[in-house]
Amino acid sequence: MKILRPTVLALVCGLLLATANRQMHGVIDDNRRLHEERVFYGMVDGADLVATPAGWEISRQGQLIGYLKETTTPRGYNGDITLLVAYSTEGIILGVRVSHHRETPGIGDIIETGVSDWIHGFKETGFEGTGAESTQEIDAVSGATITTRAVIQAVAETVQP
Amino acid sequence: MNARTITRDGLWRNNPALVQLLGLCPLLAVSGSFATSLGLGLATLFVLTAANLVISLLRSQLDEETRLPVQILVIATFVTLADLSLQYWFFELHQRIGLFVALIVTNCTLLGRAEAFASRNPVAAAVLDGIMMGLGFLLVLLVMGSVREILGRGTLFAGLDRLTGLPDVSMTFADSGFLLMILPPGAFLTLGCLIALKNLVDGTNDGEAR
Numbered sequence: 615m616k617i618l619r620p621t622v623l624a625l626v627c628g629l630l631l632a633t634a635n636r637q638m639h640g641v642i643d644d645n646r647r648l649h650e651e652r653v654f655y656g657m658v659d660g661a662d663l664v665a666t667p668a669g670w671e672i673s674r675q676g677q678l679i680g681y682l683k684e685t686t687t688p689r690g691y692n693g694d695i696t697l698l699v700a701y702s703t704e705g706i707i708l709g710v711r712v713s714h715h716r717e718t719p720g721i722g723d724i725i726e727t728g729v730s731d732w733i734h735g736f737k738e739t740g741f742e743g744t745g746a747e748s749t750q751e752i753d754a755v756s757g758a759t760i761t762t763r764a765v766i767q768a769v770a771e772t773v774q775p
Numbered sequence: 776m777n778a779r780t781i782t783r784d785g786l787w788r789n790n791p792a793l794v795q796l797l798g799l800c801p802l803l804a805v806s807g808s809f810a811t812s813l814g815l816g817l818a819t820l821f822v823l824t825a826a827n828l829v830i831s832l833l834r835s836q837l838d839e840e841t842r843l844p845v846q847i848l849v850i851a852t853f854v855t856l857a858d859l860s861l862q863y864w865f866f867e868l869h870q871r872i873g874l875f876v877a878l879i880v881t882n883c884t885l886l887g888r889a890e891a892f893a894s895r896n897p898v899a900a901a902v903l904d905g906i907m908m909g910l911g912f913l914l915v916l917l918v919m920g921s922v923r924e925i926l927g928r929g930t931l932f933a934g935l936d937r938l939t940g941l942p943d944v945s946m947t948f949a950d951s952g953f954l955l956m957i958l959p960p961g962a963f964l965t966l967g968c969l970i971a972l973k974n975l976v977d978g979t980n981d982g983e984a985r
Contacts, residue, residue: 634859635859
């Protein structure tokens with residue numbers, strides 16, 4: 615019965631991992647939520663967020679002031695770029711963050727907040743007709759043209775009425 | 776095998792990254808900055824030591840036919856534990872290196888040490904071998920991470936505070952760096968230079984010995 619000992623060992627390992635997962639998944643889920651919330655609340659300046667099927671509603675003192683939506687564009691230089699876009703009910707952008715991307719480190723990662731301030735340039739812009747500077751007018755970055763254009767396009771489409 | 780030989784093998788003479796050239800995937804992919812290098816190096820050190828310990832304990836119970844699958848099973852168990860622990864204590868760091876933590880299981884250094892050393896040696900020697908091989912790998916990762924971060928980004932220890940919860944000790948030398956060093960070619964160039972440097976040092980030593 616050569617197979618007996620490995621089988622017992624596999625059962626022990628499985629049990630160990632199941633126990634560890636059971637003990638840890640609560641905190642891990644909290645960590646994930648905290649991480650997301652830190653990103654979210656940083657974008658909306660401490661306003662309240664209520665989850666809805668289409669994303670989140672941003673409200674301050676019970677009053678609806680805008681929406682937060684997640685959007686994914688396939689037009690990145692290296693696959694999908696996932697963005698979080700917060701904008702007011704008038705269509706003015708409150709903030710944009712990249713939540714997932716696989717752009718080239720050192721070039722395309724200019725869209726990350728830790729790397730450059732470029733993404734903050736979206737703040738206070740909007741689609742035409744809102745009176746604010748047009749989102750489409752944000753400058754792409756030479757060297758990272760495809761990446762930055764993809765982000766600009768995706769943000770503009772998200773806030774489009 | 777005495778402790779001195781094991782230590783010297785792991786850290787220098789048989790270094791997993793510079794001599795055995797095992798585990799190149801994480802070595803090249805994660806060594807873009809000091810902080811990520813430290814995270815993955817420590818995770819590998821933990822898994823290597825723990826797996827060596829358990830495999831050495833089990834060595835009299837295992838026969839030729841089932842030894843390899845059992846070794847993989849033990850390694851995979853510890854990798855999963857390391858993955859869970861990182862998400863538990865260092866979630867931000869896990870966001871950055873999570874993909875490569877799961878890939879530790881395919882790091883040939885681990886199976887190599889389990890098969891070549893831990894399954895034939897007593898527990899104390901196997902644990903020491905795990906620690907020293909892990910440290911050897913960690914040190915090379917740290918050197919590569921530092922060199923690539925300094926040359927490629929003009930910073931050192933950037934993000935260490937955010938990723939690990941340690942105090943912020945980041946330094947900035949320049950606003951921008953030599954981009955190539957951050958990209959994959961920079962990893963190969965740095966590793967090549969390190970191997971050449973090691974061979975140069977070894978060559979000189981041999982000459983003196985003779």
